[in-house]
Amino acid sequence: MPAHEGTAVQEEPSAGAWGEWNPTEDSARPLRGKHRVVKQRGGLARSSTVLGVGVIAAVGAAPLATAQDRPQLPISIPSLTGPSGDSHTGAAAQAKAGSDADAAAPTTGVLAQHDRQAQQHADAGEVLRTRILQQAESQQDAADAQTRAEAERAAQEAAAAEAKAKREAAEQAAAEAKAAAEKAAQEAAEAKADEDRTAGAGSGPASGSADSNSGSYSLPTSSYTLTSHYGAAGSMWSSGHHTGLDFAAPTGTPVKAVAGGTITSAGWSGAYGYRIVLRLADGTEVWYCHLSSMSVTSGQVGAGETIGRVGATGNVTGPHLHLEVRKGGATTDPLTWLQSKGLNP
Incomplete structure (x- = not known):
C-alpha cells in the first residue's frame, strides 16, 4: 500500500x-x-x-x-456483619435496618390483625358461653317448675284421697248409726205392739178391738203419724186423688195383719213398691204398700201377726205404710173401715 x-x-x-x-x-x-x-x-x-x-x-x-x-481489579463485596466503621457495612446495616423496618411494618400489621381476630374469637366464645349458661339456666328453671307442679299435683291427689277416705268413713258411720237407730226403733215398735196386743186381748169387746162377727182386729202398725188421708187430691197420684191412708213411720217398723186371713199376693207392684195383699174371710182385701221387706208371702195369718216392715219403695216421698181397703174391687176409706172395726187410728 x-x-x-x-x-x-x-x-x-x-x-x-x-x-x-x-x-x-x-x-x-x-x-x-x-x-x-x-x-x-x-x-x-x-x-x-x-x-x-x-x-x-x-x-x-x-x-x-x-x-x-x-x-484483574479487586472487587470489594460489603459485608453485612462488618464493623461499623466500614462505609459499605454501615450502608448495608442501614439498608438492613430499612428492610427490617419495612418488614416490621407489615409484620406489626399482621400481628395487630391477629390480635383483633383473637379478640373477636374471644368475644364470640364469651357470647356462646353466655348463651349456653342461659339455656342451661332456663332448662333448670323448667325442670324445677315441673318438679314443683308434680309435687303440688301429688299433694292435691293425696289430699283428695284423704278427703274421700274421711267422707266414706263418715258415710259408713252415719249408715251404721242409722241402722242402729232403725233397729232400736223396730225393737221398740215390736215391744209396743206386743203391749198393745196384750192390752187388747185383756180388754175384751169393751175396748173396741174385737168384732163378734169376724174375730179380733189390730192396727196395721205402731209409732206412726197419719199423713195423707183417703180422697186427698194431688198430681202425685195417678188417679188424681189418694186411694188409701198413709201411716208415716221409720223404715223397718213392723207391719201387722189387721185381721186373720189369707195372703194372696206378695211382691213388686210398680208405684206401690213391695206390696202384700191380705184377703179377709168376707172377701175384703187389705193392701200393704211401699214395704221395705216382707216376712210372710203366702198362707194364713192371724190378727196382729207381723207380715212385713215399713219402707220407702215405689213412688214415695219418705218411709210410710200405704194401707188400702178394697171391697168388690173398689177402694173405700181405710180410716172409716178401721173405725167400724172398733179401732181408732
Whole structure:
C-alpha cells in the first residue's frame, strides 16, 4: 500500500498473531497527536477502502490489549456483619435496618390483625358461653317448675284421697248409726205392739178391738203419724186423688195383719213398691204398700201377726205404710173401715 504523508503504516499481523479483540475504554479513545489521517483530495478520500485503511492504521497505532492482558481489579463485596466503621457495612446495616423496618411494618400489621381476630374469637366464645349458661339456666328453671307442679299435683291427689277416705268413713258411720237407730226403733215398735196386743186381748169387746162377727182386729202398725188421708187430691197420684191412708213411720217398723186371713199376693207392684195383699174371710182385701221387706208371702195369718216392715219403695216421698181397703174391687176409706172395726187410728 502506498504511504501517505502523516500516516503511520503498520503491517497487519498474521491471523495467528491476532488475539480476541476486546476494545476497552483506553483502546476506544480517539487518537491524538501525530496520528492523524490526512484528508486526501479527490474522490479517493471518500473511498471505503481508504477509510478502512485509516481506521486500521489508527487502531494499530495504539497499544493493543485484550481482556486477558488487563490486570484483574479487586472487587470489594460489603459485608453485612462488618464493623461499623466500614462505609459499605454501615450502608448495608442501614439498608438492613430499612428492610427490617419495612418488614416490621407489615409484620406489626399482621400481628395487630391477629390480635383483633383473637379478640373477636374471644368475644364470640364469651357470647356462646353466655348463651349456653342461659339455656342451661332456663332448662333448670323448667325442670324445677315441673318438679314443683308434680309435687303440688301429688299433694292435691293425696289430699283428695284423704278427703274421700274421711267422707266414706263418715258415710259408713252415719249408715251404721242409722241402722242402729232403725233397729232400736223396730225393737221398740215390736215391744209396743206386743203391749198393745196384750192390752187388747185383756180388754175384751169393751175396748173396741174385737168384732163378734169376724174375730179380733189390730192396727196395721205402731209409732206412726197419719199423713195423707183417703180422697186427698194431688198430681202425685195417678188417679188424681189418694186411694188409701198413709201411716208415716221409720223404715223397718213392723207391719201387722189387721185381721186373720189369707195372703194372696206378695211382691213388686210398680208405684206401690213391695206390696202384700191380705184377703179377709168376707172377701175384703187389705193392701200393704211401699214395704221395705216382707216376712210372710203366702198362707194364713192371724190378727196382729207381723207380715212385713215399713219402707220407702215405689213412688214415695219418705218411709210410710200405704194401707188400702178394697171391697168388690173398689177402694173405700181405710180410716172409716178401721173405725167400724172398733179401732181408732
